[in-house]
Amino acid sequence: MTYFELKKIFLKPVSRIVLTILAVSLCVVSYFAIGYVDYVDENGNNTIGIAAASALRDEKNKWAGYITDDVLRKVLQENALINNSKEYLSKDVTENNKAYSKKQGFSDIRDMINRAFGSFQSYNYYRADSVTQEEISSFYDRRTANLVEWLKSDEQENRYSEQEQQFLIAQYEKLKKPFYYEYADGWAALLEYAPSIIMLVVLTTGFLAAGIFSDEFQLKADSVFFSAKLGRDKAVAAKIKAGFIVVTSIYWITVVLYSGIILTVLGFGGAGCAIQNGFSNWKAFYNITYLQDYLLTVLGGYLGNLFILFLSMFASAKTHSKALAVSIPFILLFIPSFLSGISVLSEVLGLLPDQLLQVYTAVKTFNLYQIGDRVVGAVPIILTMYFILFCILLPLLYQVYRKTEIK
């Protein structure tokens, strides 16, 4: 039965169109993700691709290891040396690029220095140029100090309770120091574009899954289906199984292909580095590695796909409307984007199912929730909450569909 349910889904012309769109989207997103990592050669030319990633990896891995005070001082020395070179001081852009090509190897560490010695909410690209050898020893302390300063600022007054503030500070303190650093641009690029590909998967799979529980009504095949011996039990279960197989297979095939392409081109290295390494996640309070961030992102995306698409299947089982089923993923994904400007809604928006599709972004967001005496971030809450809701949704879907009356 499940085989025939799958056949019903994949034989439709619209399914072939949707899968083609997804394949094209995968190629486009992969192209952009690969372009996220660029290398400037000694002549000042910008390149992307396998060779560029390999050259950048070689440059960055010259600085691989723990970022101790000695390493930071060495970065400042190298930075100052390049800043005094004729290429850097030249007014010609190509000359400036040549100077930058020498900084690429320690650019991530330089970015962290900019972050540490700038203010919490702003970024000054040239801040590292003025940090002294004496100051640099406070590098790790500055990260926490910036957070404390920001929490006490007028701008943040009353936003976080005392307990939440203590939680954030404790999380910052808990981060293992010194950081271990190595080239991790492959993971960074992979994660940067992961939400896009995950969202595309949920939107396109929505078209395939929408008909599983509504086609019988649209095609007027409902009477034969529900009057059959197994039409109100095993055949319903077969539909749920088919939905699960479609959602799971399309999601994981796409994610594995996307991850495989990006990591093969840009490199697998740096999986064990803390996400706070580099520019993007310096402020994140989740103390996890790139690999853990990736696993959270893809597992969260999978759970989000399951929840959103089974919710749309539930809606179609209840209303017999395919149009409603197709629109549910769009509603759940785009409505929060429109409401994101309303700050009072930020806590609620942080718990909506679209967040599961962008765990990488949620990891960088300061959404905190207090459950009893415990303060927790949004990520563990949404993972637990939507897993439970999904588990509730399955028997509900089964019951609603099996009790259908044909009027």
Place this chain on the structure above:
Amino acid sequence: MKLVLDNLTKGFGEFVAVDHINLTMTNGIYGLLGVNGAGKTTLMRMLCTLLKPTGGSIYCNGKDIFEMDGEYRNLVGYLPQDFGFYPEFTVKDYLFYIAAIKGVRPAVARKRTNELITKVGLAKAADKKLKKLSGGMKRRVGIAQAMLNNPKILILDEPTAGLDPNERIRFRNLISGLSEERLVLLSTHIVSDIEYTANEILMMKDGAIVNKGTLDEITNTMPEKVWQCPVPQQEVSSITKRYKVSNIKTDRHSVDLRVISAEKPCETAVCVSPSLEDVFLYYFGEKAGDDNDVL
């Protein structure tokens, strides 16, 4: 096989579609006759467990069919009025799928599918997609799917609607051939289909069975007589105003009217045996002519 409808009622809000029906059916072909909105489809849907009654019960060999659940549906084959299908499936795929949801084991399903495809004359179209079949061929697929589980209760809702005369005759013969050792309930607007095939006729009006019996019993219940009246063209209008006319046949010089009346409608009138069409018109009146396929 014995189906007992005990005070069976189905209402949709204030509207009562099936009104306290008490009926017992055993093996044989039952023809369900009634105008649109009489409650035929609602009754059939309840018999297929697609709708739950708002009152009364249906018993199959003494057991409530809704409590029997899958055990009862295993006995049922149903061809609905609006028979939908999966357009991208081939005839074989479709029948294999329906066999699967009917709980027919794959090996049996293969054998049964091939048999039925041949029986309904679709051997050459077995690998054709359903969306490419003609209306008649689709109805034949419909009867094949209803027969897949070799049902003891076969419920056919308007099985010949939209078929050309050849297809209808073929279909009627097919249904007659299937009626051995099973209960067949056949609903149709096409009176002649029932006249030719049904052992017992059930006449339904406003949700109730108003008359039932064999063809002879039904025709004998009509208190008025049927008259064959050849009349000149100019008298047609006055007769149709005064009497129920079940047929008007125009020749070059005169018109042959079939009139239902207790008294002799004109001098030339000859009393003839009533047909089921006459009975239908008598019981259902003007409404009987509302639908294209009635006569």
